[in-house]
Amino acid sequence: MTSDISYTTEDISKLLKISKLTVYDLIKKGDLPAYRVGKQMRVDAADLEAYKVRAKSGRGVAIKTEPKESVPSQPHITTKTASQHAIVITGQDVSLDILAKHLEKKAPQIRPLRSYVGSLDSLIAMYKGESDIVSTHLLDGDTGEYNIPYIRKLLIGSSYVVVNLVSRAAGLYVQKGNPKQLRGWADLQQPHLRLANREKGSGARVLLDEQLRLHGIPSQLMVGYEQEESNHMGVAGKVALGEANFGVGIEKAAYMVGGVDFIPLIKERVDLVMLKKPENLAWIEAVKEVLQSEAFHHELRPIQGYDLSQTGRILFET
Numbered sequence: 001m002t003s004d005i006s007y008t009t010e011d012i013s014k015l016l017k018i019s020k021l022t023v024y025d026l027i028k029k030g031d032l033p034a035y036r037v038g039k040q041m042r043v044d045a046a047d048l049e050a051y052k053v054r055a056k057s058g059r060g061v062a063i064k065t066e067p068k069e070s071v072p073s074q075p076h077i078t079t080k081t082a083s084q085h086a087i088v089i090t091g092q093d094v095s096l097d098i099l100a101k102h103l104e105k106k107a108p109q110i111r112p113l114r115s116y117v118g119s120l121d122s123l124i125a126m127y128k129g130e131s132d133i134v135s136t137h138l139l140d141g142d143t144g145e146y147n148i149p150y151i152r153k154l155l156i157g158s159s160y161v162v163v164n165l166v167s168r169a170a171g172l173y174v175q176k177g178n179p180k181q182l183r184g185w186a187d188l189q190q191p192h193l194r195l196a197n198r199e200k201g202s203g204a205r206v207l208l209d210e211q212l213r214l215h216g217i218p219s220q221l222m223v224g225y226e227q228e229e230s231n232h233m234g235v236a237g238k239v240a241l242g243e244a245n246f247g248v249g250i251e252k253a254a255y256m257v258g259g260v261d262f263i264p265l266i267k268e269r270v271d272l273v274m275l276k277k278p279e280n281l282a283w284i285e286a287v288k289e290v291l292q293s294e295a296f297h298h299e300l301r302p303i304q305g306y307d308l309s310q311t312g313r314i315l316f317e318t
Helices: 009-016 020-028 045-056 094-106 119-127 148-154 185-189 203-214 232-240 251-257 278-291 294-300
Strands: 005-008 035-037 040-044 085-090 110-115 133-136 160-175 195-198 246-250 260-275 314-317
Touching: 005 009, 005 045, 009 020, 009 040, 020 085, 020 110, 040 045, 085 094, 085 119, 094 110, 094 160, 094 278, 094 294, 119 133, 119 148, 119 203, 119 260, 148 160, 148 314, 160 203, 160 232, 160 251, 160 278, 185 203, 195 203, 195 232, 203 246, 203 260, 232 246, 232 251, 232 260, 246 251, 251 260, 260 278
Parallel strands: 085 110, 085 133, 195 246
Antiparallel strands: 005 040, 035 040, 133 260, 160 246, 160 260, 160 314
């Protein structure tokens, strides 16, 4: 029966043919009632049908559809929780999942929603009003500065604060023993190198493209440049399997995948961006307190490759 069916945010994204960020935005605005089961947000089938009726009659939010296939519904046994203020946290690093958990404990009135989106798309989502906390690690090759040049260009006219989350080593995944002898960015001009690339808009993709530009290396030299993986693990895995000579990513994934060597080339800064709207100020303070807390640091310290020396430090504020 319909009353026994609920959907995940991913299900709704596919059923309505919209992005997961749009689903989160509907939940955040209260247009689509949702509740938490474990780490997942779920929406009852009856509430989804009610939203669709409102949208068709012009009383709901208009949505732009994309041609995607639907997925089957899933049963659940649960009860709805009290209303909370939902905030969307975008980014792919595991430290954001840990942040969401600590924030929920620190401020029970907050309901963190996680969206696993790359750095550039996260900033665009914030500009469009679809995200509340954005993580970004984007290198500006001309200045050597991380994040702030992009933030200032994309969030023109907004008031915001930039706080450091973590710093970490980024560089090259290479096959065991480094048979191609790749030691730096300039070595990528070797002909016929096979690349495991990241998706457009990700921090790793921006890092690679900026280094290719700075070193005058045409991307056309590389086999596989147009083929994209959606995370660091996928890139490292391709290299470990011998399907690529190299990829760009972070140290942690090399240790998790195994079978690859990691060549550190740069320390990248992963920062959080939060818009300083009046209604956001209370939970922004809660985020700052979590970032500076010993409990949060204690949970991050065992993770390979994290530098917490600037975690919680305000780097830029308008």
